[in-house]
Amino acid sequence: MRWLPLAIFAGLAVLLAAGVLLSRRPDRDALPSPLIGKPAPAFSLPVLHEPGRLVSLADLKGAAFVLNVWGSWCPSCRDEHAVITHFAESKRVRVVGYNWKDDRADALRWLEQFGNPYWVVVADQDSRYALDWGIYGAPETFLVDANGVIRWKHVGALTDDIIHDQLLPALAQSEQAR
Amino acid sequence: MLPELGQAVLILALLVAALQAVLPLTGAQRGIAAWMSVARPAAFVQLALVASAFAILAHAFVIQDFSLKYVATNSNSLLPVVYRYTAVWGAHEGSLLLWALILALWTAAVAAFSKSLPQPVIARVLGVMGAIAFGFLAFLIFTSNPFERLLPAAVEGRDLNPLLQDPGMIIHPPMLYFGYVGFCVPFAFAIAALLDDRIDARWLRWTRPWTNVAWGFLTIGIALGSWWAYYELGWGGWWFWDPVENASFMPWLAGTALLHSQAVTEKRGSFRGWTLLLAIAAFSLSLLGTFLVRSGVLTSVHAFAADPTRGLFILVFLGLVIGGSLLLYALRSPDGVDGAPFAVSSRETLLLANNLLLTSACAMVLLGTLYPLLADALDLGKISVGPPYFALLFVLLMAPLVLLLPFGPLTRWQREQASRPVAMLVPWAGLALGIGVAVFFLAPQGAWKVAAGVAGSAWVLLGTMRFLWSRLRTPGSRFTPEMLGMTLAHVGIAVFLVGALLTEGLSRQRELALAPGQSVTLGAHAFRLDGVERHAGPNFIADTGTVSVTRNGTALGVMHPEKRSYASGGQVMTEAAIAPGITRDLYVALGEPLGGGSWAVRVHVKPFVRWIWMGAVLMALGGFVTATDRRFRRREVA
Amino acid sequence: MNPIRKRRLLLVLVLLVAAAVATTLVAVALQRNVAYLYTPSEVLKGEAGEHARFRLGGMVQAGSFARAPGSMEAHFAVDDGDATLPVTYTGILPDLFREKQAVIATGRMQGGIFVADEVLAKHDETYMPKEVADKMGAAHQKHGVHADADVPAVGQ
Numbered sequence: 001m002r003w004l005p006l007a008i009f010a011g012l013a014v015l016l017a018a019g020v021l022l023s024r025r026p027d028r029d030a031l032p033s034p035l036i037g038k039p040a041p042a043f044s045l046p047v048l049h050e051p052g053r054l055v056s057l058a059d060l061k062g063a064a065f066v067l068n069v070w071g072s073w074c075p076s077c078r079d080e081h082a083v084i085t086h087f088a089e090s091k092r093v094r095v096v097g098y099n100w101k102d103d104r105a106d107a108l109r110w111l112e113q114f115g116n117p118y119w120v121v122v123a124d125q126d127s128r129y130a131l132d133w134g135i136y137g138a139p140e141t142f143l144v145d146a147n148g149v150i151r152w153k154h155v156g157a158l159t160d161d162i163i164h165d166q167l168l169p170a171l172a173q174s175e176q177a178r
Numbered sequence: 179m180l181p182e183l184g185q186a187v188l189i190l191a192l193l194v195a196a197l198q199a200v201l202p203l204t205g206a207q208r209g210i211a212a213w214m215s216v217a218r219p220a221a222f223v224q225l226a227l228v229a230s231a232f233a234i235l236a237h238a239f240v241i242q243d244f245s246l247k248y249v250a251t252n253s254n255s256l257l258p259v260v261y262r263y264t265a266v267w268g269a270h271e272g273s274l275l276l277w278a279l280i281l282a283l284w285t286a287a288v289a290a291f292s293k294s295l296p297q298p299v300i301a302r303v304l305g306v307m308g309a310i311a312f313g314f315l316a317f318l319i320f321t322s323n324p325f326e327r328l329l330p331a332a333v334e335g336r337d338l339n340p341l342l343q344d345p346g347m348i349i350h351p352p353m354l355y356f357g358y359v360g361f362c363v364p365f366a367f368a369i370a371a372l373l374d375d376r377i378d379a380r381w382l383r384w385t386r387p388w389t390n391v392a393w394g395f396l397t398i399g400i401a402l403g404s405w406w407a408y409y410e411l412g413w414g415g416w417w418f419w420d421p422v423e424n425a426s427f428m429p430w431l432a433g434t435a436l437l438h439s440q441a442v443t444e445k446r447g448s449f450r451g452w453t454l455l456l457a458i459a460a461f462s463l464s465l466l467g468t469f470l471v472r473s474g475v476l477t478s479v480h481a482f483a484a485d486p487t488r489g490l491f492i493l494v495f496l497g498l499v500i501g502g503s504l505l506l507y508a509l510r511s512p513d514g515v516d517g518a519p520f521a522v523s524s525r526e527t528l529l530l531a532n533n534l535l536l537t538s539a540c541a542m543v544l545l546g547t548l549y550p551l552l553a554d555a556l557d558l559g560k561i562s563v564g565p566p567y568f569a570l571l572f573v574l575l576m577a578p579l580v581l582l583l584p585f586g587p588l589t590r591w592q593r594e595q596a597s598r599p600v601a602m603l604v605p606w607a608g609l610a611l612g613i614g615v616a617v618f619f620l621a622p623q624g625a626w627k628v629a630a631g632v633a634g635s636a637w638v639l640l641g642t643m644r645f646l647w648s649r650l651r652t653p654g655s656r657f658t659p660e661m662l663g664m665t666l667a668h669v670g671i672a673v674f675l676v677g678a679l680l681t682e683g684l685s686r687q688r689e690l691a692l693a694p695g696q697s698v699t700l701g702a703h704a705f706r707l708d709g710v711e712r713h714a715g716p717n718f719i720a721d722t723g724t725v726s727v728t729r730n731g732t733a734l735g736v737m738h739p740e741k742r743s744y745a746s747g748g749q750v751m752t753e754a755a756i757a758p759g760i761t762r763d764l765y766v767a768l769g770e771p772l773g774g775g776s777w778a779v780r781v782h783v784k785p786f787v788r789w790i791w792m793g794a795v796l797m798a799l800g801g802f803v804t805a806t807d808r809r810f811r812r813r814e815v816a
Numbered sequence: 817m818n819p820i821r822k823r824r825l826l827l828v829l830v831l832l833v834a835a836a837v838a839t840t841l842v843a844v845a846l847q848r849n850v851a852y853l854y855t856p857s858e859v860l861k862g863e864a865g866e867h868a869r870f871r872l873g874g875m876v877q878a879g880s881f882a883r884a885p886g887s888m889e890a891h892f893a894v895d896d897g898d899a900t901l902p903v904t905y906t907g908i909l910p911d912l913f914r915e916k917q918a919v920i921a922t923g924r925m926q927g928g929i930f931v932a933d934e935v936l937a938k939h940d941e942t943y944m945p946k947e948v949a950d951k952m953g954a955a956h957q958k959h960g961v962h963a964d965a966d967v968p969a970v971g972q
Contacts, residue, residue, distance in 0.1 A: 002511045005455055006504035010537055013497060075247070106333075113329070542842060549846065560853040562871065567849035571842065689907050691888050750911045769908030773885035778908045 002099035035150045041132035042144070045122035048099050048107055055122050057148060064151075064174060065094040065119070066167070067142040068158075069130075071102040072110035074138040080157035081114050087163050088117035093143075093171060100130060102136055143167060145174035181246055181325040184234035188325075190666040191278075192315040194220055198285075198308030202301035206373070214301035221289040221304050224311060225282040232279045232387040235324050237267050245331035248272060248324045253335040256555030256745055257719035259342070264347045271324035273351060277468060278314045280352070280359045281798035285311065288363060288388070290309055294811070295384060302370035303363075310362055313495045321488045351397065354426060357396020358464040361429060363388040364436065365461035368454045369503060372399035372510040377454065381599070382444035387805035389440060389457075393433045400426050401794035409756055412764050414687060414782040416790055419568040424547045425467030431540035432460040435533045437801070441660075442529050446519030446591055449526075452533055454507060461729045463540070464502045469496065470547075521593040528586045532579065543568060580634050580675070583668065584641020588648070602648070603641055610637035622701070624683025631679025667800025674793025680786040687783075689769070693776035700783045704728045705766060708736075718742040718751075723777065725755065725766050739768045739779075763787045851922060857899040859925070872901060872921045872930050881915055894919060894930070905932040913937035 035041075044056040068084055071076040088095040097118035099107045104123065111121070124130060133142070134153075143152035152170040154162060198220035205213025235248075239262045244250040252268045267276040285307045292300050318324070367385040371377045403426065408416045417423060436456035443453045469492045520526040535563025546563045553561050584606070588599040614633025621628040642665055649657055686700040697706035708724040721741045727734045737755035744751065757764040762785040853871045854864045864870050872894055875908060880893035882898075889906045892915075903921055913935060921932035 002451070003508045006501070006508045007460075009500055009504050013501070015552070018555075538838065546841065546846070549850075561850045562853070563846065564849035564851055567845045574841065658927050689888065691886050693886070752911055765909075772883065772887065776886050778888055780908055 010119075035134055036153060038150060040144045040148050040150045041129060043122075043124075043129040045124050045129070048097070048104065048111075048121040048123040048150075049105070051123075055120060060094075060096065060144070061148045062093065062146055064143065064145045064171060065096050067096050067098050067144060068118070069098045069100050069135055069138050069140040069142075071100050071138050072106040073102065076157045077139045078114065080116075080139055080159070083158050083160055083163065085115055085117040087158075087161070087167075092168070094119040098135075099123045099125075100135065101125065101127050141167075143170050143174070149174075180234050181238060181243070184231045184238075185319075185323065185325040187227050187231045187234070188315060188319055191224055191231065191282075192312060192319060192551045194224045195308045195312040195315055198224060199305050199312055201305075202308070203305035203373075206298040206301040206305070209298075211297065214297050217304035217308075218289045220308065220438075221282075221285045224308070225286040228275075228279050228282040228315075232266070232275055235272065235275060236263060239263065239266050242335070243331075244333070244335050245327055245329065246324075247326045247328035247401045250328050250332040250335045254717070255334060257335075258716050260348070264343075267351050268347070269725050271318070271322045273355075274322055275324050276352065277355055277359060278311065278318060280355045281307065281311050281314065281362060284356075284359055284363060284392075288366075292384075294480065295623060298374065298379075299370055299384070302373055305364040306366035307335065307362055310366075310499070313499070315779065317488075317491055317495065321491055331408050344406070344410055344804055346402065346410060350402040350406050353395055353402055354399030357394075357399045358426075358429060358468060360388070360392025360395055361433060361457075363392060364440075364457040365503070368457035369506065372454065372503075372506045375510060375512075377443070377450045377512055379444050379447070382440055382453075382808050385457075386437075386440050386444065387807070387810040389437060390801045390805040391432070393430070393437055394798040394805075395429050396426070396433060397794055397798040397801065400430055401791045401798070404794075405791050407528055409754060410785070411752075414685075414754075414767075414780070414784060416681070416787065419543075419546075419565040421547050422471050424543050424568075425463075425470045428540050428543050428547075429460050429463040429467060430558075431536050431543070432463055435536035435540070436460050437585045438529050438532050438536075442526060443517075446517045446520070446526060449530070449533070450512045450517070454511060456533075456537075458500070458503045458507065459540075462496075462503070463544075464498060465496060475479040475748065485684050490765075503584075504617045518592060520591070523589075523594050523596040525586060525589045525591050528582055531582060532586070535575050535579045539572055542571045542575065544806055580638060583638055583671070584644065587637065587642070587645040587664065587668075593706075602644060606640035606644055607637060610634075610640055621683065623686075627683030631683065634679070635672040635675040638668060638675065642668045642672070658803050658809070660809070663800040663802070663804030663807075665800070666803060667797045668773075670793045670796030670800060672793070673789050673796055677786050677789030677791075677793055681784055681790065684785040685782060685787075687781065689780045691772050691776050692779045693774065698779070698781055700781060702730050703734075703764065703783050705764075705779075705781045707777065707779060710768070710771075710775075715742065718744045720753075721768065721771070723755075723768050723779075725763060725779075727757065734764075737764065737766050739766045741768045741770075758788060759787060760788060844951065853920065855896040855899075856894055856901040857896055859901060859930075860899050864925070869922070869924050872903065872918065872923070872932070874901075876913070876915045876917055876919050878915045901930050902928070903930045903932055905935050907935075909935055910937045 015042075040057055042057045044054050047053045048056055066087075084095060095118055097116075097120070099121055102123070102125065104125070107121075107123065127135075137155070140156055141154045141158055142150055145151050151174045152167060154166065182404060188607055198217060201213040202217035202220075205211070205216070238246050238249050242249065242253060242255060242262070244253075248269070248271050249265075252265045252272070253262060257265065265272075267273040276403070288307070289300070289304055292303075295303075318801045332759050364385050367381065367388070396558075400423075403423065404416045405416070407423075408414065433456075436453065439453045439456050441448045442449045506789050546567050549563055553559060570738055576633075584603055585599050588602055610633050613636050614629045617632045618629035648663055649655055649661065688698050688700060692698065692707040694707055694709045697704050699705075704727070706726045708726055710723045712719065712720050714719050714720070719742070724741045725737045725739065727737060735757065737757055739755040740753040742751045742753055743749075752767050754765055756765040758765075763785060765780075765782035765784055769779045769780060771777055832940055851871050852867065853873050854863070855874050856872065858864060874894040874896040877900055878896040879891070880895075880902075881963065882892070883890045888908075890909060891902065891903060891904050893900045893902050895901075903923075905921065905923075914937070917937060920936045921930060922934040922936075922965040923932035925931075
């Protein structure tokens, strides 16, 4: 009788743990983006470092690129920054920064302080195209192939494992299919 | 510079907590007086350290140091000074620090007001509290550091959630935490008793006052939460059975059962197992509640993917505390006959029923609150449990409790001839029933609820008065603070019943479009929208309505509901206009502008709603009064 | 059987019956009050089939909100990035209801329209179940450093 309370608690704990472990997949919370396999939404945005210059989706076509959504206000972006930098340095594919809902001065200062790994950074201050891309938060990362088709999306901070297990294979696949 | 000091101070506090736990507990086990004597001073030092850390954080808010991430995300240069203080506990990290501070306060209080306790006992109690403090401080330092820097510093902060810029926010969380954390004391006493293998009347006399005071604070905290939701959230409701509220209600239910169980154990030696388990349960539920609400992690098991460190820490901490104490109970719980045997007809049986009903209610709420989590974990879908589940089952469980309540104080311990208390109460039962029937036919609407509320309340009140009368008129019988406390609390229940059931039965409301000059009638009250004007506040812009109210044609006055738009977050808030009264509240809230000068307006007439909180205050008062009983302060010879 | 045994047996029996009754009551009450959450695409795929009353979660579609002037009847569309469902609701909408923000509407399908009797917006007065965020992959807590992401409405 005295063991009953502990037994009940242990039972519940085991149930909970089992449930969590069995269903744990890193991308489980992310709704697979309905945009995968579809052409990326067109956009035309000013470059963060040269506001007078516009970069559009068309300008980026021809080779695959990774689009990384970030903001200076986003702490998880800082967490994944080292990972992105490391990945960008491998020069495997262009990494385009998508500075979202940010203040230009803050964004520039952020890059100055932590380093700028991006091939180019476009600034979408007013979130004009974000909804088209299905961007709900930061950080989010997309892989767009050479033809401008979205091949992969990740919601949340990138890790080396995710890049290795998901991004690189998706990239390789898209290049083969070409 | 100062925040780094704050961080250092927290680390020191962590070390002190470790010392406070390890040395006294081992010392008590091995009989080493020197180690046991570390407990009290450690408790005081810990309080000084945690209070300093808290003061440093508060200071950072007051001077608006946006180089601290926590300050930047919870404050804003437009924030009025008084809300800068409440912003300290406006989010996760700060409220955890508040928790730690309040724990340090309770620990110091126990250290200070325990001269009559033998050294091994106080060493164990403070040791357990030190261990809990260690867990919280570790959680703070390693996963939720309030002193984390934001570099480069933000030029401007994000605003404090306007929902929280409110006088209620100044007092509700601290009061609630005083209650939650306060249950750590009976918990620590229970663990100490298990370690010491001694649960006797003396132990109960030490632990009861602390339990009653903690329970009183929790009652007030919950009542404040309900009242705050009522006037701040604009919907006229006073209880929503949402996970946040349930998280505070569960420890309360367990705590109420605990209070009563302790009384039995003290006077009769029975229910020792119940008392120990309830003490463990009340605090465990407090912890669960804190984490469920504060971290947001437990609301979705898959959030572990997003924030694994925090989630894991919480689970491990909860597992250790709850599992550990239950294991200790399984190994060391008191053997043998539990006090003097009692007949079916006895006060013990009634209080056993009390324990069972309250515990069942608590379990029922726990199930409803955790069910969505479990379903999520087992991949059964995303579900939510609607309020009717809770409301129906709660009423079903509380009805027998209300019926049996007046019998309790009038029934003798151990063996009672059932006809005796029944005879004493039958006339009053009849009276209450009669009143109920009369009200049933007189009620303009919601007859069943209104009749049940009035009859139930009358029954409890009359029964309690009957007890009071029999006590006071018997020459030579004492009327102790404990009895006074019980009387107050039970009267509080009667008042609460009136409030809850009459509000639910008699409230009227309408939501409709009103153009200036138009009015809406609810029963005898008429509300006329005179107009809506715009004006500016310290950090918001408001649309203020003017509504004239009449009752049966007589002008009652003017009400000013507001719709505020906050500058920094751009959030829109409803500030309902409430005309409070003992017999009814009038409640008007602005919805949205519908064009052409007309507005969506919501009006309520809520009879007796204040009785809900008045009842709660009486209950809390009862708890505090009970704690003053001199019997608890008797100096013990070790 | 001696009287003490008999009494104990009776007690156990009473407890068992009470437990059975309690369990049944709880199960029934839960069943009746559990509401499932679906996104527009799930509804259109027919997944919400058996549940007459359910919750619809998604984002309020930009440009879809309309209210006849002077009327309490609101129309808007809920979208999950894949499909959209039109919704009508009569009454005052919560303060935090806005286009391009998450919303949970409770009600039933009538014709092709979702008729809502309750609408909750992001961090409304009743604690916003995190399932909406999960379902849409939209993490409010990732939505900037907004502390209110973790602050429940009945602030503690």
